[in-house]
Amino acid sequence: MNKVRSWIIGILLALGAIAVIVPIGVLFLSSFKTKASVFVISLAPDTFTIHSIVQALTPGLLHALLNSLIVSTAVTVVAMFLHAMAGYALARFDFPFKRATFVVILGSLMIPMTSILVPLYMVVRLMNMTNTMAGLIVPLLFNAYGIFLFRQFYFDFPKELEEAAELDGSGRFGTFLRIVLPLSRPVIVPLTVAFFLGTWNNYLWPLVVNQDKRFETVQVYLANQISGYNTPWNVVIASAAISVIPVFVLFFFLQRQLREGISTTGIK
Amino acid sequence: MGTSQGNARRRRESWAAALFIGPDLIGLVVFVLLPILFAVYVSFFGWNLISPMKFIGLANYRRLATDSDWWLSMGRTLQFAFIYVPVLFAISLGLAVAFTKLTGRTSAGLRSAYLLPFAVTSVIASTLWMFLYQEKTGYLNAFLNLLGIPDQPFIGSPAQAMVSVVVVVLWINLGYTSMLFFSAIRQIPASLLEAARLDGANGWKTFWGITFPLIRPTSVFVVVTSTIASFQILDIILVMTRGGPANATQVGVLYIYKRSFDQLQMGYGSALSVVMFVILLVISLIQLRFTRRNNLEG
Numbered sequence: 001m002n003k004v005r006s007w008i009i010g011i012l013l014a015l016g017a018i019a020v021i022v023p024i025g026v027l028f029l030s031s032f033k034t035k036a037s038v039f040v041i042s043l044a045p046d047t048f049t050i051h052s053i054v055q056a057l058t059p060g061l062l063h064a065l066l067n068s069l070i071v072s073t074a075v076t077v078v079a080m081f082l083h084a085m086a087g088y089a090l091a092r093f094d095f096p097f098k099r100a101t102f103v104v105i106l107g108s109l110m111i112p113m114t115s116i117l118v119p120l121y122m123v124v125r126l127m128n129m130t131n132t133m134a135g136l137i138v139p140l141l142f143n144a145y146g147i148f149l150f151r152q153f154y155f156d157f158p159k160e161l162e163e164a165a166e167l168d169g170s171g172r173f174g175t176f177l178r179i180v181l182p183l184s185r186p187v188i189v190p191l192t193v194a195f196f197l198g199t200w201n202n203y204l205w206p207l208v209v210n211q212d213k214r215f216e217t218v219q220v221y222l223a224n225q226i227s228g229y230n231t232p233w234n235v236v237i238a239s240a241a242i243s244v245i246p247v248f249v250l251f252f253f254l255q256r257q258l259r260e261g262i263s264t265t266g267i268k
Numbered sequence: 269m270g271t272s273q274g275n276a277r278r279r280r281e282s283w284a285a286a287l288f289i290g291p292d293l294i295g296l297v298v299f300v301l302l303p304i305l306f307a308v309y310v311s312f313f314g315w316n317l318i319s320p321m322k323f324i325g326l327a328n329y330r331r332l333a334t335d336s337d338w339w340l341s342m343g344r345t346l347q348f349a350f351i352y353v354p355v356l357f358a359i360s361l362g363l364a365v366a367f368t369k370l371t372g373r374t375s376a377g378l379r380s381a382y383l384l385p386f387a388v389t390s391v392i393a394s395t396l397w398m399f400l401y402q403e404k405t406g407y408l409n410a411f412l413n414l415l416g417i418p419d420q421p422f423i424g425s426p427a428q429a430m431v432s433v434v435v436v437v438l439w440i441n442l443g444y445t446s447m448l449f450f451s452a453i454r455q456i457p458a459s460l461l462e463a464a465r466l467d468g469a470n471g472w473k474t475f476w477g478i479t480f481p482l483i484r485p486t487s488v489f490v491v492v493t494s495t496i497a498s499f500q501i502l503d504i505i506l507v508m509t510r511g512g513p514a515n516a517t518q519v520g521v522l523y524i525y526k527r528s529f530d531q532l533q534m535g536y537g538s539a540l541s542v543v544m545f546v547i548l549l550v551i552s553l554i555q556l557r558f559t560r561r562n563n564l565e566g
Contacts, residue, residue: 089288119307142295201389
């Protein structure tokens with residue numbers, strides 16, 4: 001009886017999963033079709049061609065992919081350092097205005113980027129950072145979630161290791177860099193995925209802050225292609241498929257950590 | 269240890285803390301808190317980014333109070349939330365319960381499958397679904413035709429556009445939200461469920477009597493975060509419909525975006541941003557209240 005029921009549940013869930021995955025399959029299969037066949041539902045191999053993919057691989061797309069890679073990597077690496085240090089200080093050090101500092105961080109946790117899009121643009125513009133790499137990167141670094149997760153992690157971190165290092169004459173920063181940071185993998189991995197994907201996927205901020213073609217990110221490139229009206233669908237779909245590959249690679253390699261990351265931290 | 273030595277130690281620790289936390293704190297103040305204060309300031313001015321700012325007092329706020337386009341947009345935001353939040357909640361909770369009925373590997377594989385669209389960016393998801401939604405030639409209409417249903421306009425018609433956009437956002441977030449429910453359900457002690465079964469409660473009764481009350485913190489979290497997300501939905505709409513057709517998908521944040529960046533009404537855009545910000549703050553505070561109460565109970 002129970003076995004029958006779990007079979008039924010399994011089959012229903014599998015059908016749902018197929019419905020969820022089919023659009024992704026369509027994305028990749030359609031990239032191997034031509035302008036004429038892109039709307040024809042068929043898995044027949046004779047209609048398969050890499051023509052659309054070749055057409056999609058313009059210097060513009062490659063340049064946009066490179067820009068996205070630079071921006072996402074820079075944001076992820078710098079953010080990990082900043083947030084690990086801040087989280088460590090909150091968990092370990094005693095200092096004046098600690099409560100006030102914590103309140104500022106807690107407050108900024110409740111402010112999603114979209115709600116400050118307009119004012120953030122104005123501030124970044126006042127700082128003459130529009131149409132620069134710095135303007136694309138710096139405002140995306142400051143995310144209170146990262147600080148919180150590191151703080152939580154360091155609360156449970158064994159103090160003995162640091163004390164031993166400090167007895168060996170290591171300064172606080174040295175101890176942090178050599179002992180603490182390398183042992184922070186459990187929190188760094190899910191946060192790296194979250195920051196990298198979050199930045200790679202970000203469309204609004206690059207759209208608003210940058211009009212310079214040299215710094216165009218891949219999401220803006222793709223969106224421009226759609227609204228351009230004259231790009232044929234086979235090329236649009238092929239470009240989309242190409243630009244989703246880096247994310248999928250990351251996703252496949254880290255899916256277990258990502259699943260666990262969601263379970264333990266609740267972060268994206 | 270002498271007092272002077274203790275003081276010196278404390279001073280050193282304060283310096284270290286400043287060094288460790290300073291960069292992040294400055295960043296948060298400049299790029300998160302300062303913009304809000306600046307928005308409040310600019311909202312009292314007329315400003316198009318080019319000519320000098322002109323002080324106009326509360327004129328922007330008086331204008332938004334009677335701006336029917338703005339309130340219509342906020343209505344669209346509510347419409348989105350009223351469709352999105354309950355559907356997301358029900359389906360992802362159902363999925364999570366179903367996942368727990370399966371054994372290890374099957375369950376993990378299926379969970380990964382549902383999570384897959386989460387790795388697709390919002391621009392690519394929009395592109396892909398625009399392609400699927402195409403009238404006459406699109407795959408979705410071809411599928412409907414197979415079932416004997418005539419072609420549907422989807423994002424091409426004011427009546428269907430909003431639901432069509434909601435479907436895309438659901439597609440992206442279902443797997444993620446069901447994971448949140450899944451891990452909450454798994455944390456319920458097995459002994460509780462066992463006791464309920466021994467008392468003769470069936471699956472349905474156990475769910476409503478034990479599981480659902482015990483995952484309340486997660487339920488509140490999901491409702492609040494998805495409501496806030498509903499108020500923030502901009503990128504997908506910007507790509508798929510730009511608010512059309514006939515303003516059917518022109519939500520609040522899109523209206524703010526258009527006023528600010530298309531028409532360069534930064535003063536008015538700031539006033540609208542401030543109002544939107546207050547609304548989101550209220551929702552967040554409600555969440556904080558709920559989670560506090562849950563912590564006390566738990």
